[in-house]
Amino acid sequence: LMAEKGGYKHFMLKEIFEQPRAVQDTITGRLLEEQGDVRLEEMKLSDAELRGISRICIVACGTSWHSALVGKFLMEEHCRIPVEVDIASEFRYRNPVIDDTTLLLVISQSGETADTLAALREAKARGAKTVAICNVVDSSIAREAHGVLYTHAGPEIGVASTKAFVTQLVALYLFTIRLGRAVGTIDQATGRAMIAALVKVPGLLEKALETNEQVEKIARRYVNARDFLYLGRGMNYPIALEGALKLKEISYIHAEGYPAGEMKHGPIALIDEEMPVVVLVPKNSTYEKVLSNMEEVIARGGRVIAICSAGDDEIAKKAEVTLEVPTDGEELAPILLSVPLQLLAYHVAVLKGTDVDQPRNLAKSVTVE
Ligand code: AGP
Numbered sequence: 001l002m003a004e005k006g007g008y009k010h011f012m013l014k015e016i017f018e019q020p021r022a023v024q025d026t027i028t029g030r031l032l033e034e035q036g037d038v039r040l041e042e043m044k045l046s047d048a049e050l051r052g053i054s055r056i057c058i059v060a061c062g063t064s065w066h067s068a069l070v071g072k073f074l075m076e077e078h079c080r081i082p083v084e085v086d087i088a089s090e091f092r093y094r095n096p097v098i099d100d101t102t103l104l105l106v107i108s109q110s111g112e113t114a115d116t117l118a119a120l121r122e123a124k125a126r127g128a129k130t131v132a133i134c135n136v137v138d139s140s141i142a143r144e145a146h147g148v149l150y151t152h153a154g155p156e157i158g159v160a161s162t163k164a165f166v167t168q169l170v171a172l173y174l175f176t177i178r179l180g181r182a183v184g185t186i187d188q189a190t191g192r193a194m195i196a197a198l199v200k201v202p203g204l205l206e207k208a209l210e211t212n213e214q215v216e217k218i219a220r221r222y223v224n225a226r227d228f229l230y231l232g233r234g235m236n237y238p239i240a241l242e243g244a245l246k247l248k249e250i251s252y253i254h255a256e257g258y259p260a261g262e263m264k265h266g267p268i269a270l271i272d273e274e275m276p277v278v279v280l281v282p283k284n285s286t287y288e289k290v291l292s293n294m295e296e297v298i299a300r301g302g303r304v305i306a307i308c309s310a311g312d313d314e315i316a317k318k319a320e321v322t323l324e325v326p327t328d329g330e331e332l333a334p335i336l337l338s339v340p341l342q343l344l345a346y347h348v349a350v351l352k353g354t355d356v357d358q359p360r361n362l363a364k365s366v367t368v369e
Contacts, residue, residue, distance in 0.1 A: 010356045011357045012162060012346055015162045017209060019162070019205050019339070020205040022152070023201050023202050025154070026152050026174075027170060031195050031199070033195055035188065036177075036188040036190065036191025038195070043147035043175075045129065045131065050178070053101060053129070055081065057085075057098065057105070057123070059085075059087075059091045059107075059119045060088060061087060062161070063164070063242060064116075066242040067172060067238070069237070071083070071085075071105070073234065074331065075172075078177075078190075079185050080183075080185050086119075088113065088115035088119040089369075092115060092119045098126040099126070102129070103128065104119075104120065104129070105133060106119065106120045106132050106133070106145060109151075109156060109161055109164035110139060111132065111134040111136045112139055114368055115366070120141060124144070130145040132145035133148075133171045133172070134148055134150060134151065135151045135164050149171050156364075157357065157364075158356070159364050160345070160359070162246075165242065165338065166205075169335050170201070173194070173198060177191055177194050177195070194331075197329050198332065200328060205335070205336065208325045208339035214323060215323065215340055215344050215347055216347045218344065218347075220347075222348070226254065227253070227275060230244045230257040231294075232260060233259060233286045235330070236280040237257070239280055239337050239338055239341065240260075240280055243255075243278060244256055245257070246346075251348040251349040251352050252360075260290050260293040263293060263297075264296070271301065272301055272302070273302075274303075275303065278307065278344070279319070280337050281308045281315060282333045283308075283312065294315075294318065295318070298319075304318070305319065306322045306323070307341070308325075309333075310324045311324065325339065
């Protein structure tokens with residue numbers, strides 16, 4: 001079994017460390033660097049069909065829903081098409097507004113999640129075009145959608161999704177480039193710049209993984225906390241949700257993700273000297289805003305674990321502990337910030353002695369309602 005895990009103690013850790021390669025596999029063979037475009041023929045949508053889309057709905061569960069939330073930012077920013085994100089178990093019972101100009105994107109690692117499959121069938125019945133972002137080749141969802149965009153992360157065994165999530169973010173970025181090029185909102189130069197940023201990601205992920213030992217020490221310091229709060233803004237808010245979900249799933253510590261600007265409307269009441277608060281504060285357009293949210297936490301005695309851009313000394317002076325990751329630009333930062341959050345959940349769970357790869361009450365793929 002140790003051999004199957006490639007020398008790692010758990011599949012989850014192996015899969016976290018596989019992420020640079022997984023991302024490389026997601027992008028390999030798809031980049032048209034000269035044209036500033038990508039090749040996604042398996043989606044089976046022509047430029048004319050892409051131009052006919054008036055609205056996009058993205059439907060998923062759990063971690064895949066978190067990647068959908070990031071996708072909304074990318075698509076609305078670059079393609080100027082309204083994007084709605086829904087949880088599959090809600091969508092299927094909601095009488096959603098869908099017609100033949102709606103593109104329904106479903107996201108699923110396994111391709112077998114019952115709620116997501118039902119949402120896909122419902123949308124198809126109402127005339128939507130459907131595309132599945134899927135990891136498992138030839139799974140039910142991949143087969144039933146009109147088109148597919150495989151993530152190519154390789155088999156994910158750990159119940160807590162890691163490399164599948166990160167490759168979903170990459171797939172959504174590729175999808176955004178393709179859509180933007182087809183509808184004309186992304187010009188060739190922008191497409192080229194987006195691709196140039198993307199090809200750096202595997203190398204940056206390697207660097208982000210170098211935080212592993214430091215994260216392990218941090219995990220020791222906070223392992224006895226009863227609750228954790230995770231804060232982020234914009235595209236990093238879904239990453240806060242994902243960080244909290246990872247911790248809950250494998251360490252059984254209660255954790256909540258929140259948009260940093262919303263903290264003052266309630267959760268700030270929870271903050272005391274016992275409360276670790278993970279703050280995602282990379283250098284980007286809302287940096288100053290998040291910094292001031294972080295200061296509000298510190299002023300109330302909260303214990304800030306800041307995840308910031310490499311070389312940010314200002315954060316290091318203020319937070320109780322700091323983890324630096326190379327973020328290089330705003331849009332791909334969510335991918336890199338995910339790494340220390342996965343590692344934090346992992347090491348806390350190992351210290352607690354839980355069954356990391358098979359946490360209680362959970363199944364890798366939820367094929368029942
Ligand atoms: C992730 O860590 C979870 N175990 C879970 O939320 C999962 O993402 C969800 O069940 C969706 O699975 P899918 O991507 O295979 O559809």
